[in-house]
Amino acid sequence: RHYSVRMDQRTGLLFRQLFESQSSTYTYLLADAQTREAVLIDPVLETVERDARLVEDLGLNLTIAVNTHCHADHITGTGLLKKRLPGCHSAISKDSGATADIHLKEGDRVTFGKYSLEARATPGHTDGCMTFVLNDQSMAFTGDALLIRGCGRTDFQQGCASALYESVHKKIFTLPGECLVYPAHDYTGQSVSTVDEERRLNPRLTKSLEEFVKIMNNLNLPKPKQIDVAVPANLVCGIQNV
Amino acid sequence: RHYSVRMDQRTGLLFRQLFESQSSTYTYLLADAQTREAVLIDPVLETVERDARLVEDLGLNLTIAVNTHCHADHITGTGLLKKRLPGCHSAISKDSGATADIHLKEGDRVTFGKYSLEARATPGHTDGCMTFVLNDQSMAFTGDALLIRGCGRTDFQQGCASALYESVHKKIFTLPGECLVYPAHDYTGQSVSTVDEERRLNPRLTKSLEEFVKIMNNLNLPKPKQIDVAVPANLVCGIQNV
Numbered sequence: 001r002h003y004s005v006r007m008d009q010r011t012g013l014l015f016r017q018l019f020e021s022q023s024s025t026y027t028y029l030l031a032d033a034q035t036r037e038a039v040l041i042d043p044v045l046e047t048v049e050r051d052a053r054l055v056e057d058l059g060l061n062l063t064i065a066v067n068t069h070c071h072a073d074h075i076t077g078t079g080l081l082k083k084r085l086p087g088c089h090s091a092i093s094k095d096s097g098a099t100a101d102i103h104l105k106e107g108d109r110v111t112f113g114k115y116s117l118e119a120r121a122t123p124g125h126t127d128g129c130m131t132f133v134l135n136d137q138s139m140a141f142t143g144d145a146l147l148i149r150g151c152g153r154t155d156f157q158q159g160c161a162s163a164l165y166e167s168v169h170k171k172i173f174t175l176p177g178e179c180l181v182y183p184a185h186d187y188t189g190q191s192v193s194t195v196d197e198e199r200r201l202n203p204r205l206t207k208s209l210e211e212f213v214k215i216m217n218n219l220n221l222p223k224p225k226q227i228d229v230a231v232p233a234n235l236v237c238g239i240q241n242v
Numbered sequence: 243r244h245y246s247v248r249m250d251q252r253t254g255l256l257f258r259q260l261f262e263s264q265s266s267t268y269t270y271l272l273a274d275a276q277t278r279e280a281v282l283i284d285p286v287l288e289t290v291e292r293d294a295r296l297v298e299d300l301g302l303n304l305t306i307a308v309n310t311h312c313h314a315d316h317i318t319g320t321g322l323l324k325k326r327l328p329g330c331h332s333a334i335s336k337d338s339g340a341t342a343d344i345h346l347k348e349g350d351r352v353t354f355g356k357y358s359l360e361a362r363a364t365p366g367h368t369d370g371c372m373t374f375v376l377n378d379q380s381m382a383f384t385g386d387a388l389l390i391r392g393c394g395r396t397d398f399q400q401g402c403a404s405a406l407y408e409s410v411h412k413k414i415f416t417l418p419g420e421c422l423v424y425p426a427h428d429y430t431g432q433s434v435s436t437v438d439e440e441r442r443l444n445p446r447l448t449k450s451l452e453e454f455v456k457i458m459n460n461l462n463l464p465k466p467k468q469i470d471v472a473v474p475a476n477l478v479c480g481i482q483n484v
């Protein structure tokens with residue numbers, strides 16, 4: 001087994017979790033270590049240079065920069081990445097309403113070498129939210145649909161608590177219990193969870209639909225600081241013309 | 243292979259990287275998923291409750307909380323963890339001069355279930371720094387000896403640039419290239435590197451010993467804000483009597 005784990009690192013999946021501290025956003029780099037094809041999930045404008053440099057340092061070929069949804073708390077790095085790394089294409093769900101090179105719908109696959117991410121529509125936080133599931137179902141990138149012991153808010157951007165509840169229960173909690181859950185944000189320094197853990201321990205999503213909707217409709221959160229700048233920018237996949 | 247990766251998660255090593263944002267410190271939780279025995283590396287006082295709760299939520303039995311060295315930038319959580327989770331013992335190198343239940347020396351092993359961490363003396367940042375290497379050499383917890391594209395400073399706490407250079411080259415760079423490098427800190431949102439990457443890309447440690455010493459002796463960094471509080475506290479393994 002130890003031998004196979006080593007081999008996995010050398011010839012298999014290359015994986016990096018990256019953090020942007022202003023918006024507490026996680027960006028994920030995945031690559032096929034053999035073909036060097038890479039995908040970046042949820043890049044942030046402020047950390048494009050760090051991410052581009054890592055792609056270059058590791059000798060990777062970034063073909064797709066994809067967003068889980070049209071973010072309200074930061075400007076996406078996809079537009080700038082396309083300039084910085086020619087050959088990189090932007091992707092987002094069709095339902096997000098945002099401009100991008102590739103529009104994804106339920107069941108589409110984002111392929112990099114022998115790996116792929118399956119796009120699952122998980123609306124509720126926004127109507128265009130997607131969860132990306134690695135082809136072996138060992139990892140799910142849940143965006144703001146499912147956070148570690150939490151979930152994204154549902155009080156703007158076509159948010160809908162009952163839709164979010166259904167998305168998480170039907171599209172994420174049905175994955176294998178050991179599937180690792182990698183969210184778009186964490187505000188407590190936690191980096192990963194599992195489907196099994198969130199099924200058992202998520203304080204909101206273990207409740208009934210009725211209770212969940214009540215909780216979500218009574219959060220009374222302040223408006224995100226960057227929303228008026230971030231959403232219009234992200235609807236054109238970030239800053240395209242800089 | 244996919245099957246064995248899944249099995250690894252279910253019955254093998256449980257691993258969590260945790261972050262404390264004030265001091266940009268990484269804490270690491272490792273456990274044997276079968277026996278539920280767990281080890282925590284470099285816990286921080288401010289995040290003890292988060293970490294203790296995670297240990298409990300995952301049904302783990304924390305037997306050892308270990309520090310890579312006597313930190314100058316934060317107070318260790320080991321003392322408080324011992325109160326919070328009875329059965330937990332503190333550990334640190336003998337050469338650190340700090341109080342602890344267990345004093346480690348070169349070659350000692352910190353065992354949790356079928357796994358163990360090998361203690362390697364890697365002085366230079368402090369004279370008591372240790373790197374902990376997982377028994378299959380797939381992961382190394384390098385403390386402040388080796389950071390991602392960097393290293394700890396050598397201008398206080400018996401720091402010595404030439405000793406650090408030798409420690410990294412003889413005790414860390416000799417590990418397999420694919421061995422994951424998990425540092426005690428990162429200030430740029432990066433979470434992990436590999437031995438191979440640092441051998442090739444570390445801007446300081448790819449230099450000659452002579453150049454390295456020159457770089458380290460001319461950093462002119464400000465004194466860490468917390469040093470006068472943190473070091474005395476950490477010499478008694480944090481707050482023992484709260």
Ligand SMILES: [Fe+2]
Nearest residue numbers: 071072144152
């Ligand atoms: Fe969001």
Ligand SMILES: [Fe+2]
Nearest residue numbers: 313314386394
């Ligand atoms: Fe240190």
